[in-house]
Amino acid sequence: MDDSRVTVLRYGHRPGRDDRMTTHVGLTARALGADRVVFPDNAGQAADTVRGVTDRFGGPFEVELRDDQRAFTRDWEGPVVHLTMYGERVQDVEREVREAHAEGPLLVVVGGEKVPFDFYEHADFNVGVTNQPHSEVAGLAVFLDRLFEGRELEREWADAERRVVPQETGKRVVDPDDADGGAE
Amino acid sequence: MDDSRVTVLRYGHRPGRDDRMTTHVGLTARALGADRVVFPDNAGQAADTVRGVTDRFGGPFEVELRDDQRAFTRDWEGPVVHLTMYGERVQDVEREVREAHAEGPLLVVVGGEKVPFDFYEHADFNVGVTNQPHSEVAGLAVFLDRLFEGRELEREWADAERRVVPQETGKRVVDPDDADGGAE
Numbered sequence: 572m573d574d575s576r577v578t579v580l581r582y583g584h585r586p587g588r589d590d591r592m593t594t595h596v597g598l599t600a601r602a603l604g605a606d607r608v609v610f611p612d613n614a615g616q617a618a619d620t621v622r623g624v625t626d627r628f629g630g631p632f633e634v635e636l637r638d639d640q641r642a643f644t645r646d647w648e649g650p651v652v653h654l655t656m657y658g659e660r661v662q663d664v665e666r667e668v669r670e671a672h673a674e675g676p677l678l679v680v681v682g683g684e685k686v687p688f689d690f691y692e693h694a695d696f697n698v699g700v701t702n703q704p705h706s707e708v709a710g711l712a713v714f715l716d717r718l719f720e721g722r723e724l725e726r727e728w729a730d731a732e733r734r735v736v737p738q739e740t741g742k743r744v745v746d747p748d749d750a751d752g753g754a755e
Numbered sequence: 756m757d758d759s760r761v762t763v764l765r766y767g768h769r770p771g772r773d774d775r776m777t778t779h780v781g782l783t784a785r786a787l788g789a790d791r792v793v794f795p796d797n798a799g800q801a802a803d804t805v806r807g808v809t810d811r812f813g814g815p816f817e818v819e820l821r822d823d824q825r826a827f828t829r830d831w832e833g834p835v836v837h838l839t840m841y842g843e844r845v846q847d848v849e850r851e852v853r854e855a856h857a858e859g860p861l862l863v864v865v866g867g868e869k870v871p872f873d874f875y876e877h878a879d880f881n882v883g884v885t886n887q888p889h890s891e892v893a894g895l896a897v898f899l900d901r902l903f904e905g906r907e908l909e910r911e912w913a914d915a916e917r918r919v920v921p922q923e924t925g926k927r928v929v930d931p932d933d934a935d936g937g938a939e
Contacts, residue, residue: 591776595890602889603897624888657919657926662908691924700896701908702919704808705786706779709896712884713787716897724846724885735841735886740875742841 576676577605577718579711582640582690583683584614595708596681597621597634603715604723605679607633611640629728629747641689649675650695654710655682658697665717668696672718679714681707759833760860761789761902763895766824766874767867768798779892780865781805781818787899788907789863791817795824813912813931825873833859834879838894839866842881849901852880856902863898865891 579600584593594617597608601621610618618634625632637643644651650671671677680690691697700710715723728734728747736743763784768777778801781792785805794802802818809816821827828835834855855861864874875881884894899907912918912931920927 592779595776595892598887598889599893602885602887603893628887657922659921659923660908662905663921688925694924697922697924699919699921701786702921703782703786703812703912705782706892706896708779708890708892709783709787712890712893712896713900716900721846724844728887735883737843737847737883737886738841738881739843740878740881741872 576607577672577679577715578607578609578676579605579679579681580609580640580644581611581614581681582686584611584617585683586613586616589614589683590616592683592708593617594620596711598624599708599712600715601625601632603712604719604726605715606631607635609635609637609640609643612636612638627732628734629731631729641687644678644680644690644693647678649677651678651680651693652696652698652714653680653682653686653690653694654700654707654714655686655691655697656699656702656704658699660702661698661700661714661717664696664698668698669718671695677718679711681711683707759856760791761856761863761899762791762793762860763789763863763865764793764824764828765795765798765865766870768795768801769867770797770800773798773867774800776867776892777801778804780895782808783892783896784899785809785816787896788903788910789899790815791819793819793821793824793827796820796822811916812918813915815913825871828862828864828874829877831862833861835862835864835877836880836882836898837864837866837870837874837878838884838891838898839870839875839881840883840886840888842883844886845882845884845898845901848880848882852882853902855879861902863895865895867891
């Protein structure tokens with residue numbers, strides 16, 4: 572894609588309880604066009620899962636563990652979006668976000684339930700995918716699909732060991748290096 | 756909305772392990788324009804959470820527990836979509852799904868990891884929101900946003916006890932019955 576880079580930052584993680592949600596944030600970021608996810612440093616298990624998927628299904632996609640989410644966000648050189656049900660409506664601000672993104676790499680902050688107020692203040696855009704309580708994974712997905720206007724769905728993957736071939740019914744998985752795509 | 760009805764059916768639920776994912780499927784269905792979610796009958800805790808959100812933030816939205824997911828899908832009178840990473844690309848089939856939906860109520864099946872093959876066969880459309888492994892919640896969100904072409908974001912809610920007012924920064928929640936919207 573031509574889009575300048577997008578990093579998704581997950582704020583907050585409770586090992587055990589949040590493993591699947593954090594994993595899904597990472598896998599959604601990868602599948603829907605982001606280049607990198609930053610997890611809290613106690614989310615090693617989620618990071619391993621996302622890296623494993625990248626190894627099998629391709630990249631490039633980076634997974635990083637950090638303990639400085641606040642400073643990382645504050646020091647980000649480019650626009651910062653914070654996804655929150657309290658924010659401005661995505662349909663009202665998505666064009667402005669896209670224009671800002673054209674000027675520099677975008678950071679998308681995805682919180683758990685208690686995001687400190689300084690994230691609201693450091694964000695250039697607090698954005699709500701609806702102002703209803705639902706799912707940070709759903710919000711991230713719709714936000715990225717709208718940010719890229721669907722172009723992320725056409726992405727091609729490098730260094731994949733396997734590739735799913737779309738089917739009307741059933742499952743077909745091939746080795747991308749096999750030109751004829753023999754079924755697995 | 757003018758759209759004929761959309762029901763989301765969650766196949767499979769492991770109490771404890773899947774509580775949050777199933778809850779997020781239900782909340783995403785509600786927030787992004789579906790009328791009803793059907794959970795397996797062992798997902799009572801997730802059902803309670805979604806009903807509680809509907810009580811506070813408005814409806815109408817129905818939550819149903821059933822033990823006959825297979826028969827319910829087989830006997831559905833209207834088009835059936837099964838979301839799966841093995842399916843046809845959403846960008847290729849969304850128009851056809853919309854046309855089918857115009858003719859009758861739509862059932863959207865959202866699986867866990869092991870959906871039996873008869874769901875693939877009973878579905879009129881097996882649809883992949885990317886052919887990458889990510890999140891059933893993310894897939895459902897993008898699918899609904901594309902199905903409704905964004906109209907779901909304009910939905911108004913009846914009988915809400917509270918309403919979030921979109922803000923550039925911070926949080927504002929009001930009582931919908933208070934015309935001036937005094938802060939909570």
